Amino acid sequence: MEQVYHIPVLLNESIEGLNIRKDGDYVDVTFGGGGHSRVILSKLDQGRLFGFDQDEDAAENAFDDPRFIFIRHNFKYMRNFLRFKEVGEVDGILADLGVSSHDFDVAERGFSFRFEGDLDMRMNRNATKTAADLVNDLDEESLVRIFRDFGEVENARRLVRQIISVRQGSPIKTIDQFKAAIAPCVPKKIETKYLAKVFQALRIETNGELDVLKDFLEQSVALLKPGGRLVVITYHSLEDRLVKNFIKAGNFEGKQEKDFYGNVSSSLEAINRKVIIPSDEEIERNPRARSAKLRIAEKL
Structure with missing residues (x-):
């Protein structure tokens, strides 16, 4: 196995x-x-x-x-x-x-942007906070810090303002919803690398x-x-x-x-x-x- x-x-x-x-x-x-x-x-x-x-x-x-x-x-x-x-x-x-x-390949764990599933990312599924909770609940400065410090995302502030704009309409709960929300900020030439940085940042914060x-x-x-x-x-x-x-x-x-x-x-x-x-x-x-x-x- x-x-x-x-x-x-x-x-x-x-x-x-x-x-x-x-x-x-x-x-x-x-x-x-x-x-x-x-x-x-x-x-x-x-x-x-x-x-x-x-x-x-x-x-x-x-x-x-x-x-x-x-x-x-x-x-x-x-x-x-x-x-x-x-x-x-x-x-x-x-x-x-x-x-x-294994965890990257299980869609419902939410670690990979290759699949559709809940925006979860908890390594311990008994933990209370998911990545979706961070995306929907944290203020602008906290989110900017996460993407800048843990993902080294260059346009972190623009990314966060885009997330806040979308979540005001309805909560972002799934991977597909998250990717659609941030799509205007994703550079097309380096889409995979950019998404990897964004997902890494969320995962690091979700699991401390x-x-x-x-x-x-x-x-x-x-x-x-x-x-x-x-x-x-x-x-x-x-x-x-x-x-x-x-x-x-x-x-x-x-x-x-x-x-x-x-x-x-x-x-x-x-x-x-x-x-x-x-x-x-x-x-x-x-x-x-x-x-x-x-x-x-x-x-x-």
């Missing part, structure tokens, strides 16, 4: 980056179809693997294996749930960020993705044993910048603070000085891998 659900990106590179010990404890915070987890588990003997995913569809992919513990919650609660399982430290943590292929990522990175440092590995795959520059800065400087601005002896205060050391990207062969096999970037760090 995993091949249908989601093709794991940078699989060999990320597993190698974890530097797996047979008796170690590992965490896959984005379990999804279990592609990365399956390989991690195959390399464990007495070790354990904890898989996090808030998506009810992902829960159906959980393994029946005594070494595997599935936790159906957002990974921002990683530390709390591991503490509940009496796990204080782990040997490696993997995060494959973004939306699974960047705040969750920051929480996750801070928790990872606290959870990793010295010598433990953090492996993160990102899909857009906003995520990658946060991960890069945090590894380099121990903060999200990337400002390196040094002690009296000139040592940088970050608790992590980058294993790959240059970001790892998919090969041409992998992109040909799986076009959704084309924007992926992999960073690996070790706890000092």
Whole structure:
């Protein structure tokens, strides 16, 4: 089922980056179809693997294996749930960020502008706010901030004024209604790229993705044993910048603070000085891998 659900990106590179010990404890915070987890588990003997995913569809992919513990919650609660399982430290943590292929291809989830469906975009379907709620309820400045900061949409203000103009007539509830509402603002030559940016911005805000990522990175440092590995795959520059800065400087601005002896205060050391990207062969096999970037760090 995993091949249908989601093709794991940078699989060999990320597993190698974890530097797996047979008796170690590992965490896959984005379990999804279990592609990365399956390989991690195959390399464990007495070790354990904890898989996090808030998506009810992902829960159906959980393994029946005594070494595997599935936790159906957002990974921002990683530390709390591991503490509940009496796990204080782990040997490696993997995060494959973004939306699974499965969720992009299910029309009613509302992640893709290729389908008709509700303008939803919730990764956790028990969450109260949908993308449609944001589009219909937020004021002009809030919406401009979302499209400008999270989608880097150049004509963000014009886009928002167009949305507000349309929603005053009737609420925008579906993907088709949303696309029709913003059509006058979409540059025809780069329509697909533009819509991708707009949908990305809404998805990030709907799910609080960047705040969750920051929480996750801070928790990872606290959870990793010295010598433990953090492996993160990102899909857009906003995520990658946060991960890069945090590894380099121990903060999200990337400002390196040094002690009296000139040592940088970050608790992590980058294993790959240059970001790892998919090969041409992998992109040909799986076009959704084309924007992926992999960073690996070790706890000092």
